[in-house]
Amino acid sequence: MARTQGITIKDVARRAGVSITAVSHALNGKGTLSAATREHIREVADEMGYAADALARGMRSSTMGAVGLVLRSLDALGDYKPEGVDVFEKFVGAAASQALARGLSLMLVPDLTRAPVPPLTFSMDGYIITNPHRDDPVVALLDKRGIPYVTYGRAPGRPDFPYWASEDDAASARLVLDHLAARGARSIALVRGTDANAWNDEHEEAYAAWCAARNMPARLYELAERAGVGGGVDLARRITADGLPDAVFCLTGRHAAGVQEGLIAQGIAVPDQVMVVAGSDSEHSRGARPTISALELDPVGSSGALLDILQALIAGTEPAAPRITQAHLRERESTRRRPG
């Protein structure tokens, strides 16, 4: 298809009776044109409905006005299936609207390092990478190409890299733990995922510190992200075998739903005997019975912050980074203990 039946800068120049340089300068506020000429050109351009071609503009080593989004955690899940991982679904929506508000396009790019790379991949102005792994090849690739990027969640193993934004994971963990402690929990188990990302690591660290400060034994379990609800059900058996804790804090919603289901199947009452909390809200925590208390992240705030940083990076100015947002605890039935 002829991409180019559109109005070009040449058409505008001819119609306005000036050079194409004049048109470019008038429209971009550069050069030294008289106010009158400038105004005249603007009028003609408007009238003709002229809009500079992004490709041609991009070629001239300017920017594209588009950023890519890589959902790293989903890549880890194998198939690119966002279903049920609703943090990311929400994040995509939030990022798209935040990008639009800044006049940017958002391109979804599943895995930069996998075989058939979509053509525009390396022409993006920059990238947002959610939850990068330790030694993430996508990050390495962008570094090598010199393409600016920001990460949602700290890049593990790179304490020097400041261009990230995230909810305050340590604060989130304390929020949950304090909530449980206030409801009488003396022994709290943590179920983390196996991905080596900041999300898992920072929650674990904060949990360990919190337990240590209270002289409470730390009970840590690891469960692969892809094990899903079923993995949680199985894990519940191991947890009870180790001795019933007062509460279980699962970092992912599917694990929480599974663990709770497993506990209940063993005849254990939630929340009366054991309380359950999910570290990220999802349909699993909302749909379970009893409904599961969960941390609600701030995708709008976080994606907005990421785009701010990325825009500064692209513009070559030094951004204020990192930026921290706050998660909120949504209390549901799984931690609503009967009085007495």
Added chain:
Amino acid sequence: MARTQGITIKDVARRAGVSITAVSHALNGKGTLSAATREHIREVADEMGYAADALARGMRSSTMGAVGLVLRSLDALGDYKPEGVDVFEKFVGAAASQALARGLSLMLVPDLTRAPVPPLTFSMDGYIITNPHRDDPVVALLDKRGIPYVTYGRAPGRPDFPYWASEDDAASARLVLDHLAARGARSIALVRGTDANAWNDEHEEAYAAWCAARNMPARLYELAERAGVGGGVDLARRITADGLPDAVFCLTGRHAAGVQEGLIAQGIAVPDQVMVVAGSDSEHSRGARPTISALELDPVGSSGALLDILQALIAGTEPAAPRITQAHLRERESTRRRPG
């Protein structure tokens, strides 16, 4: 930022000791080069990790390898907030993975006609528009620009436009109605949205025909999409005031959740007195108690079909279109009648 510290065709040409034309021809299988030269150039290019710049390639009136996705129904909701509208969340994910499988990038473009249009907007090879309205300005704009597009759901008021794919809405409606009739429903109310899109219109039409064929009175209600759960709760009062039907079929999940909530608040038993079905599955239908039976669409199949059609259109060949996929009914508690 210099977009272009990458390897250019010139570098490859110099290294291989040939002209840039030769490189271009070798890599694109054009021209009349000897097999040996061709092979040699390919090797050098591979070794250097050369990949043609999509922008420069796009300029030469070739294609971009990228398509845009406009979620029309979300635009209609006012804010661009996909939360809770999980058909679209799933559709975005499915479309992204299907696009990748075809070597295409997917760009999210909120509303083409609203003020600050992202730069790349008009450089896309084509567009997918979900649920276009009657006289949709986005469609008009693409027509005017001569940009190919396909629609998820028929474009209302344009029976001649074949480039769409969708679940078979009429069949879906019959699936639900037959299901309800088999469980003893003699009177079924339909709650549709107010958007003038094919989704609403075709379900209504199939409903009317189905009722007429069975000599059953049609009871039609309209409720604005944006009224959400609350609107459903209110509507429940009107429905009962008109005389209790045996079942209510709501085209959106939020309406279904609201209507059910409103019925139960009036002391009406679901499913024993009234059954409830949602036309599209969402967290609202899954999370409600009782859980609500719902149609589960086929985002993977539909987005794949749409991309097939769009690719043909872009390539200039005549696609097989329209293409119809099938929804499935997921039975839940809201239609599980106690025996007897």
Added chain:
DNA sequence: CTAGGAAGGTAAAACGTTTTATACAATGCC
């Protein structure tokens, strides 16, 4: 009256490709 700016404008190069037209051998034919 002239040197030196400033003010207002433009021609042309550059960006990295693809494509069209052309050049140069070597071969085959009469």
Added chain:
DNA sequence: GGCATTGTATAAAACGTTTTACCTTCCTAG
């Protein structure tokens, strides 16, 4: 031996911008 044909390769134009460097005028200060 001249002439068309074939096989291989390249130069240059084109795509639509932005940017750099330059060119006129016109004014002002000395």
